[in-house]
Structure formats: structure tokens, C-alpha cells
Amino acid sequence: MADFLQLTFSGLTTGAAYALVALGFAIVFRGTRAINFAQGEYVMLAGVTAGALHAWAHPPLAVVVVAVVLLGALCGLATEVACARFLRRPDPHTLTLATIGLGVAIKAVVLLATDRKAYTLPGFSGEATVALGGAVLDAQALWNCALVALAAGALAAFLRHAPLGVALRASADDAEMAAASGFSRRGAAAWSFALAGALAAAAGAGLAAVSPVNYDFGTLLGLKGFAAAMLGGLGSMPGAVVGGFAIGLMEAWFAGYVSGTYADVVAFSVLLVVLFTRPTGLFAAVRVERV
Amino acid sequence: MQPGRFTPRRARALALLLVSATLALAACGSDDGGGAGASASGGAATSAGGGEPIKVGSLFSVTGPPAVVGDKMRKGLELAVEEINAAGGVDGRPLEVVFYDPAGDTAKAVDQTRRLISRDRVDVVVGGGSQSGIALAMEPLLQRADVLFMATEGAREIVQPAEERRTTFKSTFNDTVILQRTADFWRARGVRRVGFLPDTSGFGESAKAELERIAAASGLEVRSASFDPTATNLTPQLTKLRRGDPQAYVAWTTTPAATTFLENARQLGLGDGVLLGLGFGSADPAFYEQAGAAAKGALLSAGKLPIYDRLPDDDPQKAIIARFVEAYQARYDEPANVFAAQAYDGVKLVAEAIRAAGGDLSGRALAAALEGLGTYAGVNGDFRYTAEDHSGLGVDAVAISEWDGRRFVPARDGLAR
Numbered sequence: 001m002a003d004f005l006q007l008t009f010s011g012l013t014t015g016a017a018y019a020l021v022a023l024g025f026a027i028v029f030r031g032t033r034a035i036n037f038a039q040g041e042y043v044m045l046a047g048v049t050a051g052a053l054h055a056w057a058h059p060p061l062a063v064v065v066v067a068v069v070l071l072g073a074l075c076g077l078a079t080e081v082a083c084a085r086f087l088r089r090p091d092p093h094t095l096t097l098a099t100i101g102l103g104v105a106i107k108a109v110v111l112l113a114t115d116r117k118a119y120t121l122p123g124f125s126g127e128a129t130v131a132l133g134g135a136v137l138d139a140q141a142l143w144n145c146a147l148v149a150l151a152a153g154a155l156a157a158f159l160r161h162a163p164l165g166v167a168l169r170a171s172a173d174d175a176e177m178a179a180a181s182g183f184s185r186r187g188a189a190a191w192s193f194a195l196a197g198a199l200a201a202a203a204g205a206g207l208a209a210v211s212p213v214n215y216d217f218g219t220l221l222g223l224k225g226f227a228a229a230m231l232g233g234l235g236s237m238p239g240a241v242v243g244g245f246a247i248g249l250m251e252a253w254f255a256g257y258v259s260g261t262y263a264d265v266v267a268f269s270v271l272l273v274v275l276f277t278r279p280t281g282l283f284a285a286v287r288v289e290r291v
Numbered sequence: 292m293q294p295g296r297f298t299p300r301r302a303r304a305l306a307l308l309l310v311s312a313t314l315a316l317a318a319c320g321s322d323d324g325g326g327a328g329a330s331a332s333g334g335a336a337t338s339a340g341g342g343e344p345i346k347v348g349s350l351f352s353v354t355g356p357p358a359v360v361g362d363k364m365r366k367g368l369e370l371a372v373e374e375i376n377a378a379g380g381v382d383g384r385p386l387e388v389v390f391y392d393p394a395g396d397t398a399k400a401v402d403q404t405r406r407l408i409s410r411d412r413v414d415v416v417v418g419g420g421s422q423s424g425i426a427l428a429m430e431p432l433l434q435r436a437d438v439l440f441m442a443t444e445g446a447r448e449i450v451q452p453a454e455e456r457r458t459t460f461k462s463t464f465n466d467t468v469i470l471q472r473t474a475d476f477w478r479a480r481g482v483r484r485v486g487f488l489p490d491t492s493g494f495g496e497s498a499k500a501e502l503e504r505i506a507a508a509s510g511l512e513v514r515s516a517s518f519d520p521t522a523t524n525l526t527p528q529l530t531k532l533r534r535g536d537p538q539a540y541v542a543w544t545t546t547p548a549a550t551t552f553l554e555n556a557r558q559l560g561l562g563d564g565v566l567l568g569l570g571f572g573s574a575d576p577a578f579y580e581q582a583g584a585a586a587k588g589a590l591l592s593a594g595k596l597p598i599y600d601r602l603p604d605d606d607p608q609k610a611i612i613a614r615f616v617e618a619y620q621a622r623y624d625e626p627a628n629v630f631a632a633q634a635y636d637g638v639k640l641v642a643e644a645i646r647a648a649g650g651d652l653s654g655r656a657l658a659a660a661l662e663g664l665g666t667y668a669g670v671n672g673d674f675r676y677t678a679e680d681h682s683g684l685g686v687d688a689v690a691i692s693e694w695d696g697r698r699f700v701p702a703r704d705g706l707a708r
Binding site for chain 2: 011013116118122211217257259263
């Protein structure tokens with residue numbers, strides 16, 4: 001039983017990271033109908049930057065986190081500029097393709113800039129752990145779960161109630177109509193990429209506090225986050241959270257009870273099953289296409 | 292639409308161009324350091340005698356996934372070449388390095404190896420791309436061309452079985468030797484049950500098979516749980532192993548997952564009365580430093596380089612390592628490590644063989660010369676190549692060290708007697 005609890009805790013720790021990445025996929029999809037395959041590399045970039053900043057100047061942790069979140073938002077904006085600036089009509093497919101290229105570029109730049117070093121942050125509340133029912137939970141995992149809840153809640157509320165959020169959804173549904181009402185597609189894309197960048201940065205900082213981060217660690221994370229987003233239903237905020245934790249838990253249980261060697265297969269098997277049986281995922285609303 | 296503005300079609304074409312440009316740029320970026328075929332003669336080539344240069348082909352991944360290792364190897368190789376050339380070369384002939392960077396890509400490395408053989412016509416090759424898989428792919432090509440191959444990579448399959456690897460040698464530990472020494476250490480410390488965490492790369496898989504073989508022979512009870520090299524959480528694996536109540540845990544990887552292992556193990560409360568250790572793929576202090584307090588008392592199974600200044604004065608290795616470490620520090624202004632030493636030893640060994648072979652640079656002649664060298668005292672230990680053993684280093688070169696919170700020190704029972 002203690003083992004089960006321990007594996008569950010461990011699944012929540014990784015699941016929180018997947019959920020944050022999945023939320024990034026969700027927001028970009030909501031705003032642009034594109035899939036941002038650079039999302040994992042954003043997380044990596046933020047984690048490495050946070051760790052490097054900490055190692056270089058030792059500022060208070062809160063300063064590091066705020067700084068990388070702002071930087072993440074800027075990177076998101078820069079992505080939008082880089083990918084869409086030259087396009088008169090950036091359709092989702094081109095944008096998706098462009099993010100793949102961008103992801104490769106980010107990884108290469110970080111590799112060269114950091115000399116392939118790994119970076120780490122201290123836990124937000126030190127090296128504290130929480131003991132519960134014979135199992136131990138890294139306090140940082142709680143922070144990361146809180147981060148997920150906060151991000152998902154804020155995003156859902158923003159999309160539902162804030163005028164900008166509503167405009168963003170409207171633009172993704174029907175860009176022409178939204179533009180006619182005074183909200184450009186460019187604006188929608190810029191905002192969603194900025195939000196995705198900020199989310200990724202929060203995830204990066206949270207993860208660097210759990211384990212060391214180097215240039216190589218964003219790619220697999222991004223793909224697993226994508227699997228989580230697909231499982232929950234691409235574009236759904238609750239779906240992203242549930243999908244992220246579900247994949248994290250399944251992986252941990254699989255590694256603990258069956259085999260760690262094939263734990264990575266779990267996320268991608270889930271992705272395949274979802275694609276074959278329920279491509280809209282668990283939470284996606286039925287989309288009515290009017291002809 | 293205004294004249295001169297992009298049409299959607301042109302815009303799309305431009306987007307595609309942009310993507311491909313980004314990709315190409317990224318590829319170039321990771322190709323930096325000679326992917327295009329930098330041919331650089333050793334720095335001090337001019338000061339060597341006027342003889343015709345001996346061409347040393349070399350592949351190290353100074354970019355790509357194995358870059359941390361490849362960078363150090365390339366520097367170790369350069370240092371050795373410079374030293375040899377400054378001392379007049381080998382029999383009056385300077386060494387000239389032809390270097391390529393396969394960036395961790397085996398297919399690329401195979402092309403580059405063919406180029407070394409047929410276009411650059413190198414005399415010997417030192418360095419197998421900084422990754423065992425690459426060295427294994429290069430081996431048959433070089434053997435067929437009768438070119439001596441000194442690999443600086445770890446996997447024992449590179450030189451085994453020896454009767455099929457006539458002209459291939461390596462200047463590194465076999466994991467067999469490291470694991471054997473570690474098993475001896477466990478016995479000395481009264482450990483019988485071991486939890487082993489190899490990563491799923493070739494490095495980890497090879498060690499897993501080998502430790503299971505050693506365990507059967509030496510009465511150890513070993514349970515293994517593998518993990519992905521980019522894993523950020525090893526708690527599930529540790530939880531699984533914990534059920535067997537091991538007295539020692541060892542993680543076998545070259546990635547930062549080593550740090551995660553130490554942190555997760557301490558979080559689970561392992562480590563009090565239990566030995567935690569890492570294999571020679573994690574011989575970099577950074578892995579321990581980043582684990583903070585969790586690393587204190589953690590062990591390392593590797594060569595003697597990390598603890599050379601704490602070796603007893605009667606250990607002949609002490610002075611040899613000190614000389615290398617100081618020369619490397621002076622040349623590159625960064626600390627040397629075991630990977631740099633592997634490449635350094637590789638070049639020096641090849642130079643010895645060339646001297647002994649008396650002018651015949653064929654792979655077979657140099658192989659015979661290496662097998663006849665007797666004992667060569669290298670930085671990583673005494674090399675004793677024989678027709679059966681093309682890896683050379685023995686258990687006496689392995690040390691178990693302990694991280695005292697700031698640096699490595701010899702562990703109790705850590706040195707072979």
C-alpha cells in the first residue's frame with residue numbers, strides 16, 4: 001500500500017509537468033488552431049534560464065520565477081513574430097510546421113549557449129518533503145500541482161469571461177468574423193503564444209526545482225505533454241490537466257509494477273489509442289460544423 | 292490586394308522556406324566545430340621534425356547528445372598531439388589530425404569514416420565518435436581497410452571478441468572491470484543485496500547484462516530497474532527495488548538523471564546504512580554538486596583521476612595523473628576529466644605503437660606492436676594489451692570514491708590491494 005501511494009505521488013510529480021505542457025498546447029490551439037510543437041523546448045529553455053540565472057546571481061527565488069515567466073511570455077511573442085510575421089494569412093498548418101523548426105532551433109541554440117551543462121533550482125520551499133501514509137512527497141511536487149491548478153483555473157476563467165479571452169476564442173472559431181468585429185487574427189495568435197510561453201516558463205522553473213534540466217530534456221517532455229493534451233481533448237483546459245496527471249500516474253504505476261524500461265511507451269500507446277478510438281479526446285466539446 | 296504584397300501562395304512558399312531555413316540553421320548550428328570536415332594539423336606540428344606527417348583520423352561528437360563527452364575527448368586528443376609534436380613527433384614525423392564531428396549520428400560517422408579511409412588516407416584512427424554505437428559501426432570499415440583503430444568509447448563489444456577485432460583497441464575501461472571492482476568492494480563492505488538502476492541506453496544495458504553475470508559468479512543478489520536517459524523522476528524505479536531491501540543502490544547513466552537518482556533516493560529515506568553510488572558514466576563532480584546535501588556520502592565507481600591527489604604516495608598513478616591534470620588545466624583553463632584522459636591515453640598509446648612498429652603503419656603491424664608493448668603507464672591506469680584483451684585496463688586501475696560534500700575522496704575499502 002505504501003508502495004502504491006509512493007508511486008502515485010511520483011506520478012503526480014511528473015503529471016504536473018505534463019499538465020502544464022498540455023495547457024500550453026491547449027491555449028495555442030484555442031487561439032490559433034495550430035499545434036505548437038516548440039512547447040517542450042520552451043519549458044526546457046525556461047528551466048535552463050532559471051537555473052543559469054540562479055547559479056549566476058543567486059537572486060531570490062521569486063525574482064527568478066517572475067523573470068523567467070516574463071521572459072517566457074516574450075519568447076512566445078517572439079515565436080508569433082518569427083512564424084507569422086512574414087505570412088499574410090498564417091493558416092494553422094503552416095504555423096504548426098514552423099513551430100517544429102523553431103523547436104529544433106531553440107534546442108540547438110541552448111546546446112551551444114550552455115555548453116550542454118545541466119542546471120537546477122532549489123525547491124520553492126527548500127528540500128522539504130511531506131511524509132504521508134508511509135510514502136514521501138517532494139514538497140516541490142505540491143508547488144507544481146498548485147501551479148497547474150492556478151494556471152488551469154486562470155486560463156479557463158480568462159477564456160470564458162475576459163473580453164480578450166472571448167475575442168480569442170471567437171477568432172479561432174471564425175477569424176474573418178472576429179476581424180470584422182475589430183479583433184485581428186494576429187492579435188489572437190500573439191496573445192495565445194505569449195500565454196503559452198508564460199505557462200511553459202512556469203513549468204520550466206517548477207521542473208528545474210525537481211530535477212536537473214539540460215538542453216536535451218524538452219523534446220520528450222513536449223511529446224508527452226502533447227499526448228496528454230490529446231487524451232484530454234485538444235483545446236480543453238480541464239482536459240489538459242486530467243490528461244497530464246493521467247499520463248503521469250500511468251507511467252509511474254507502469255514503471256513501479258511492470259517495467260521502467262518501457263515506461264515511455266505508456267504515453268505514446270495512450271496517444272495511439274486516443275487517435276484511433278476517440279480523436280476528440282475525453283473532454284472536447286462536440287464541434288458543430290455548419291455547412 | 293495591394294500590388295507587390297504577398298499572395299497567399301507566395302506567403303505559404305515563404306513560410307516553407309522559413310521553416311527549412313530554420314531547420315538548416317539548427318543543423319548547421321549543431322554541426323559547428325568541423326562537421327564540414329575540418330582538417331587541422333596538431334597545434335605544434337611545425338616544431339616537430341621535418342618528416343612526412345603521420346595522419347591521425349579522429350571522430351568526436353563535439354555537438355549533439357554526446358557533446359559533453361566529445362568536447363573533453365577532443366581536447367584530450369589535441370593536448371597529446373601537441374605534446375608529442377613539441378617533443379619532435381614520432382621518429383621525427385609530426386602527427387597531423389584530420390577531425391570530423393558526427394554529432395552523435397551513426398550514419399554520418401560511417402560516411403566520415405569512409406572519407407578518412409579513402410580520401411584523407413589517414414594512417415591511424417583515434418576516437419570513435421564519443422559514443423559506443425558509433426565506434427561499433429566504424430570498427431568493421433577500419434578493420435577492412437587495415438587501419439589501426441584506437442576507440443576512446445566504453446562498450447566492451449568494440450574490442451570483443453578479440454579474434455574478430457584484430458586491429459581495434461580501446462583506451463577505456465571495460466564496464467566488466469569497473470563492475471567487478473565494485474562487486475569486490477560490496478563484498479568487503481558486507482553487501483549482498485544490490486538494487487541496480489541502468490538507463491536504457493547501450494551504456495546501461497551492457498552494464499546490466501554484465502552485472503547479472505558477475506552477480507551469479509560472486510553470490511550477489513542483484514535486482515534491476517531501468518529508466519529512460521532523460522527521466523526526471525526515478526522514484527517509481529526506487530520504489531520497485533526497495534521491496535527487495537537492497538543494501539546498496541547504483542545508478543548507471545551518463546545523463547543528469549544521475550543527480551535525480553541521488554535526490555530521489557534521499558527523499559525516500561534510503562541512504563542511512565545503505566550505499567548509494569553512481570557508475571563511471573557519472574564521474575563528473577557536477578552530478579554530485581547539483582544534488583546538494585543528497586550527494587553527501589554517495590559513491591563513484593571509476594578510475595583514480597577524481598581522487599589522484601588523495602592517493603597514497605606509493606601509488607605510481609599519482610604522479611602520472613598529476614602531470615596530465617596540470618597540463619590540461621594550463622592548456623584549456625578548465626579541469627580535466629576521465630574522458631579527456633581516455634583520448635589522451637589513446638594518442639600516446641598509438642604513438643608508442645608506431646615507434647615500436649618501426650615505420651610499418653599497417654593496422655596489423657601496429658596491432659602486433661600494441662600487444663607487445665608490455666605495461667604502458669597511462670593516465671587512467673596501466674595498459675596491458677594482449678592478443679585476447681584489446682582493452683588493456685585491469686581492476687587495479689579502478690577506485691571507489693566517496694563524495695564528501697565538496698569533492699571526491701577515496702572510500703573505505705575503495706582501492707584495490
